[in-house]
Amino acid sequence: MSYERDNIHRMAGYTWGEQPRNPGTIKLNTNENPYPPAPAVKAALGSFDVSTLRTYPQPTADGLRDRLAAMHGIARDQLIVTHGGDEALRLAMTTFVDPGAIFGMAEPSYSLYPVLAEIQDARVVKVPLAGDWLPAKDFVDILNDAGARLACVVNPHAPSGMLLEADAIADLARRFHGVLLVDEAYVDFVDPARNHDLVSLTRAFDNLLLLRTFSKGYSLAGLRLGYLIGAPALIEPLVTKTRDSYNIDAISQALGEAAVGAREYAAETWRQVREDRERLRHGLARLGLEAPHSESNFLLARVPVGSPLDAAGVYAELKQRGILVRYFAVPRLDDQLRITVGTAEQNQRLLDELRSLLS
Numbered sequence: 163m164s165y166e167r168d169n170i171h172r173m174a175g176y177t178w179g180e181q182p183r184n185p186g187t188i189k190l191n192t193n194e195n196p197y198p199p200a201p202a203v204k205a206a207l208g209s210f211d212v213s214t215l216r217t218y219p220q221p222t223a224d225g226l227r228d229r230l231a232a233m234h235g236i237a238r239d240q241l242i243v244t245h246g247g248d249e250a251l252r253l254a255m256t257t258f259v260d261p262g263a264i265f266g267m268a269e270p271s272y273s274l275y276p277v278l279a280e281i282q283d284a285r286v287v288k289v290p291l292a293g294d295w296l297p298a299k300d301f302v303d304i305l306n307d308a309g310a311r312l313a314c315v316v317n318p319h320a321p322s323g324m325l326l327e328a329d330a331i332a333d334l335a336r337r338f339h340g341v342l343l344v345d346e347a348y349v350d351f352v353d354p355a356r357n358h359d360l361v362s363l364t365r366a367f368d369n370l371l372l373l374r375t376f377s378k379g380y381s382l383a384g385l386r387l388g389y390l391i392g393a394p395a396l397i398e399p400l401v402t403k404t405r406d407s408y409n410i411d412a413i414s415q416a417l418g419e420a421a422v423g424a425r426e427y428a429a430e431t432w433r434q435v436r437e438d439r440e441r442l443r444h445g446l447a448r449l450g451l452e453a454p455h456s457e458s459n460f461l462l463a464r465v466p467v468g469s470p471l472d473a474a475g476v477y478a479e480l481k482q483r484g485i486l487v488r489y490f491a492v493p494r495l496d497d498q499l500r501i502t503v504g505t506a507e508q509n510q511r512l513l514d515e516l517r518s519l520l521s
């Protein structure tokens with residue numbers, strides 16, 4: 163007999179990205195920033211006063227919250243700091259979706275969404291993306307007809323890197339009857355020339371939440387820091403009711419503040435990643451692996467029909483050779499590989515190994 167709730171007993175749980183056993187492995191499978199955190203973060207860790215750990219941290223991470231709010235030109239009550247973007251998603255699910263109610267998502271996207279819905283015992287409506295990885299025309303209608311209370315759209319999209327413009331997001335928010343969470347985990351890598359900024363939309367739409375993370379842009383996946391931006395009425399129940407009592411530890415608060423203070427450093431890593439992404443995309447295309455333009459720090463490359471190895475085979479062989487990329491054994495993605503943009507040297511190693519595998 164099991165003591166678990168039925169829905170927990172039935173569910174499988176989230177599958178983490180593979181962690182390399184060998185320290186020399188080139189890890190291009192979980193979209194981390196290939197560059198280290200800012201020197202200011204290292205300095206803040208070095209000077210952190212351990213004696214302050216005796217007492218609880220500031221409960222709502224207000225120092226960091228205020229810095230982030232100032233950076234985005236919003237007020238403190240429009241933002242909550244969370245334990246990674248993943249906690250932000252969990253909070254949205256537990257706050258806005260009743261057990262048994264509908265959660266909506268575009269498919270394919272982040273595989274944690276349906277897992278969180280299962281934990282909440284919510285029902286999931288997955289709406290397939292159109293051929294260009296953008297939401298289908300009837301995306302919102304399908305979700306409204308199903309009565310979805312919350313929907314997640316990842317933008318730039320993962321795993322394709324496709325960016326939905328602000329106008330299109332505004333249209334989704336305007337028409338959707340529930341809370342629309344736009345997961346901007348990779349937004350830092352968007353070309354600044356596109357002037358892509360959804361923050362002002364959160365003033366216009368009281369049902370729009372934006373998710374951000376320090377994991378990718380700020381090279382701090384190991385720290386677990388993220389945040390949500392939205393109308394005060396959406397943020398308030400998360401801050402006062404559903405988050406853990408002290409969800410951000412004191413070290414994360416201090417290092418997060420240091421990272422935001424050193425945003426220029428992070429922005430330089432984003433520029434470098436964008437440059438290397440284009441070089442890698444062209445290098446892959448020369449080997450026959452076409453990847454659509456990406457506004458993120460990864461590429462979704464198709465292994466051409468007739469290659470000596472299919473995508474699963476390429477993934478397995480690369481792993482043998484010490485390079486991890488992401489293979490999804492699911493319809494529409496099973497002939498492709500999602501490849502995180504690494505350093506120039508890592509990308510070159512990848513291209514060299516691919517050349518020897520596919521020639």
Ligand SMILES: Cc1ncc(COP(=O)(O)O)c(C=O)c1O
Nearest residue numbers: 246247248272316347375377388
């Ligand atoms: C689309 C997407 N959203 C959110 C996250 C959560 O990131 P984190 O919990 O590390 O902030 C990830 C992590 O890979 C992601 O790919």
